[in-house]
Amino acid sequence: MNISTVSRSGWTREQIAEQVAGDIADGSYVNLGIGMPEMVSKFVPNGREFIYHTENGLLGMGGTPKAGAVDLDLINAGKKPVTIVPGASFFHHADSFAMVRGGHIDVCVLGAMQVAENGDLANWSTGEPDAIPAVGGAMDLVAGVKTVYVMTQHVTKDERFKLVEYCSYPLTGSGVVDRVYTNLAVIDVTDRGFMLNRLAPGVTYEEVCEATGAKVHIGKTEGINTNA
Amino acid sequence: MSVSVLNTCFDAVSSIREGSTVLIGGFGEAGSPVELIHALIDHGVRDLTVVNNNAGNGEVGLAALIKNRQVRKMICSFPKSSRSTVFEQLYRSGSIELELVPQGTLAERIRAGGAGIPAFFTATSIGTQLAIGKESRRFKDSRDYVLEFGIQADVALIKCATADEKGNLTFNKTARNFNPIMCTAALETIVQASEIVKAGEIDPECVITPGVFVNKLVHVPSPVSESQLIEDGISYP
Incomplete structure (x- = not known):
C-alpha cells in the first residue's frame, strides 16, 4: 500500500465513529464537534448512555427532529435543529462554557486539519490571508x-x-490531544509522541508509519490487530 | 431605575448614539432580536462596535445592519456561515474590523463585564495566535493562562420569550444563549418580548434574568424568523 491508497483503506467513517464510541464510558458528558464527530452518537454501545452537551446552552441533546417538528429555537452548535432527551437542561452561554472550561465535560471529539506528536491541534484556520477566521x-x-x-x-x-511533527496551520491548542482515531489506526498521544493503540483490519504498522509525518511508536501490543 | 415599556422598537432604540458598543443577543438566528436590529437600521446611527457570536446571515437582521455600513467593528467567535456573505465581502475589502474571540472567552468577557470584574485569566487560547500580545501568567497548577478583559457595553439588544412588567425575563430553549449575560453587561438593556405579563405571573423560581438588568421593554408578539425572511428573498430595509 502506498500513501495514495491510504485514504481508501481501513475503517469507514462509520467504523471510526464506532471505535470512538466504544472508548467512551457509560454516563459520560460528551461534546461532539460539527461534522464527522457527530456520527459517534449513532454507535453508542448497548447498555451505555452518553449525555450530550452543545455549546449554545443545552445538556441532554437528542437527535434530529422529525419533519414538521423543527423548532428554530432548539438548535445545536452547528445551528442545526435538534431535540432534547428526558432530563435535559437549558442554560446561558457563560454557564455552558463554565462546564467546558471548568473541566465538567468528560470527553470532546473534534475534527482536525493537523495533529502534532506533542498533542498540538490545528483545526480552525488554514491561515491563508483571504480566509475568514x-x-x-x-x-x-x-x-x-x-x-x-x-x-x-x-x-x-x-x-x-x-x-x-509540528503543525504548520495555526494552533487551536498546544499539547491538548489525547488520542487520534483515523481510518488506519487509533493512535495515543504520549510523552514519547504518537503511540499505536490499535490498527484497523487489514492495515499494517508499516503502512501507518508510511502515512504518518512523525514517528509512530509501538508498545507491548504492537502489531496486534484488535479488530481483526 | 425601573423598567419602562415602550410602544415601538424604534422608540426603544432611538436613544442609541453614534459610536456605541452594542451587545446583540442570539446564536445564529435563535434568540436574535431581529425587530430591534431593524429598528436600529431605521434609526441609522453609525460607527457601532457590535458584539455577537456571529456576523449575520443573508441581508436581514445583523447582516442588514452590517450591509447598511453602521458597524465599524465586529467582536465575535464565528463570523462564517453558508449565508454570511455581507460580512465576508466587507471584511475582505478591509471595510469592517474583526476582533475574533473564542466563544467561551467571549461569554466570560461579557459575564465579567456585567459582574464588575475588569479582567480574568483563562487557559483558552494559550499557545495560539489569539493569545499573541496578551499578558499571560502561570498559576499554582503549572499551567499558563491568558489575561482577558471584561466587556462593558453601552447598549444590549435582547430577545426573550416572556417578560413581566418588572423586567423579569424567561427565554425559549436554546434561544437563551448569550441573552441573559448580555442583559447584565450594558448601561442600557433593551428587550423585545414575545409576551409581556403582569408582575407576579412569572414564578420567581423560574425567572432567568431578574428585572434589575433590564431597562426597556417592547412587546413584539410574533417575531419574524430570520431564515424565513432569507428564504423569501427579503433584504432589509
Missing part, C-alpha cells in the same frame, strides 16, 4: 474538556500528512 468554541473545548479525542482521515484528500 472563525474559531467558535474549539479553543475552549481543548483547553477545558478532560479528554480530547480527534477523529479524522489519516491523510488529506490530496494525500498530505495530517499527523505531523
